[in-house]
Structures are given as structure tokens and as C-alpha cells.
Amino acid sequence: MVMMFLxxxxxxxxxxxxxxxxxxxxxxxxxxxxxxYIGDDEMDDVMGALNVILAPLSSSNxxxxxxxxxxxxDGTKRVAWSDAMHATPRVVNSVVSDNxxxxxxxxxxQGAIMTEIEFGYDPIFADFLSRTDIQDTLCMxxxxxxxxxRGN
Numbered sequence: 001m002v003m004m005f006l007x008x009x010x011x012x013x014x015x016x017x018x019x020x021x022x023x024x025x026x027x028x029x030x031x032x033x034x035x036x037y038i039g040d041d042e043m044d045d046v047m048g049a050l051n052v053i054l055a056p057l058s059s060s061n062x063x064x065x066x067x068x069x070x071x072x073x074d075g076t077k078r079v080a081w082s083d084a085m086h087a088t089p090r091v092v093n094s095v096v097s098d099n100x101x102x103x104x105x106x107x108x109x110q111g112a113i114m115t116e117i118e119f120g121y122d123p124i125f126a127d128f129l130s131r132t133d134i135q136d137t138l139c140m141x142x143x144x145x146x147x148x149x150r151g152n
Contacts, residue, residue, distance in 0.1 A: 010123055014132070017057055021119045021134045024053050028066060028115040029140035036145040040152050047085050054119075061120040063087035068148055069096050069139070070111040077101055080111060081150035087118075105139055111147030114139045 031046050032038060038046075046066070051059045067090050068080040077096040082089035090096075096114070106112050116137045123129035142148050 006125065010125060010129070013124060014121060014134075017119060017121045018134050020054050020057055021062075021117050021136050024050050024062075024064070025115045025117045025136040025138040026140075027053055028064070028117075029113050029138045032066060032113045032115075032148060033140040033142045034144070035148055036142070037149045037151060039150075043083050043150075047083075050085065057119065060086070061122065063116075063118045065089060065116040067096075067114045067116070068111055068150065069101055069106070069114050070147055071106045071108050073108050075108060077106070080147065083150075100137070102139055105141065109146060110141070112139050112141045113148060 028046060028050060031049065050064055054062060064085040065082060065087050067082040069077050070080045071077050079090045079092050079094050079096060081092060101114060114137065119134045121132045121134050
């Protein structure tokens with residue numbers, strides 16, 4: 001009976017962590033997609049908000065990558081800009097594959113915001129279970145422009 005109780009606690013904590021990660025991904029994409037232009041101060045605010053949304057979980061176990069993906073005239077999806085926390089941002093002008101980004105979300109000269117979140121979930125009973133990575137990626141089209149511009 002005790003083992004069942006402990007198992008239920010562990011599963012509940014994992015589900016809570018997975019929901020927080022999904023919430024961070026969607027909130028981040030939504031915050032950035034509302035803008036037509038995002039500067040350094042606003043990006044710092046967005047990154048700070050990620051810590052608050054993820055709480056009570058520690059953001060030190062998480063990586064956050066926010067990327068603007070723009071389709072060029074020949075239909076190739078490329079990175080326009082990228083920012084990250086606890087990770088390396090994507091390289092500007094690098095190609096984003098169809099496996100990473102939905103094929104039919106944007107058309108030529110349009111862009112979208114892609115957020116990639118990975119959280120290392122450490123179980124309460126780490127002696128019996130190992131760390132599990134929870135990942136979520138969300139893509140959202142800008143609301144007020146074709147692309148979101150990035151500046152200082």
C-alpha cells in the first residue's frame with residue numbers, strides 16, 4: 001500500500017512538471033507573437049517570466065530556446081533570430097527542417113515563433129528512478145505582423 005501511495009505521488013509530480021513545461025512553451029510563444037518588434041529589455045522580461053511560470057520547479061534544470069522562423073521565397077524555413085537561456089540559441093540563417101517545424105504553418109515571407117523547452121525532471125525517489133527529460137515545442141504565428149523583428 002505504501003509503494004502504491006509513493007508511486008501515485010511520483011506520477012502526480014511528473015504530470016505537474018509536464019504541464020508546467022507545456023505552459024511555459026505556450027506562454028512564451030504567445031508573449032513574443034503579440035509583438036511586431038522585441039528588444040533586449042523585453043526579451044529579458046520574457047525570460048524572467050519563464051522562471052515564474054515554471055515555479056516551484058527550478059529553471060536551472062531547464063533549457064529555453066525562442067526562435068523566429070521565416071520562410072524565404074523558395075519555401076525554405078530559416079532562423080531569423082534566436083535567443084536562449086541555459087542553452088545555445090539557433091544559428092541565424094540556418095535551415096529549420098520539416099521535422100522541427102510544421103510544414104504548412106507559414107507561407108513565403110511569413111514567420112512564426114518557435115519555442116523549445118526541455119526540463120530535466122528529477123524524481124523524488126531518485127534511488128529507484130532516473131532523471132527524465134520533458135520536452136515541448138510550440139510554434140505560433142505573429143498576431144500583428146508577418147514576422148516579429150528582433151533588435152537591441
